[in-house]
Amino acid sequence: MKTVSMHNFHLPLPADVYExxxxxxxxxxxxxTQLARQAVEEWVRQQRVNAVHEELASYAQAHAGTAADLDxxxxxxxxxxxxxGEEKP
Structure with a gap:
């Protein structure tokens, strides 16, 4: 089984968020703590997805109308x- 390195992070929360x-x-x-960890993990994952999307969009915009635009x-x-095309099941 793979062991995951963990680090503690102190995060003060407003009272309404804490409650x-x-x-x-x-x-x-x-x-x-499990809910908070899952929320942070999902946020980090979404940030990575957004970064890839932004990079792809930037590449597409930079290469629009060039030879790299169309295969x-x-x-x-x-x-x-x-x-x-095949029929959908």
């Missing part, structure tokens, strides 16, 4: 798939 977290933890019967073979395959 909301504690209430949710009680409702779900899980530790508040004719890929476009042909996509058109063929759309015209002769």
């Amino acid at each position: 909301g977290l504690r209430d949710a933890a009680r409702r779900l019967s899980v530790p508040a 004719e073979t890929l476009e042909g395959a996509a058109i063929e798939h759309l015209v002769n």
Whole structure:
């Protein structure tokens, strides 16, 4: 089994956020720290997804109208798939 290195992080929360977290933890019967960790992990994951999206959008914008803009073979395959595509299950 893989061991994950953990680090502690002190995070002061406004009273209403703290109480909301504690209430949710009680409702779900899980530790508040687990909920907070999951929320932070999801936020970090979404930031990575957003960064990749921004990089792709920037690349696409920078190369629009150039030879790098279109792969004719890929476009042909996509058109063929759309015209002769398989039926969805």
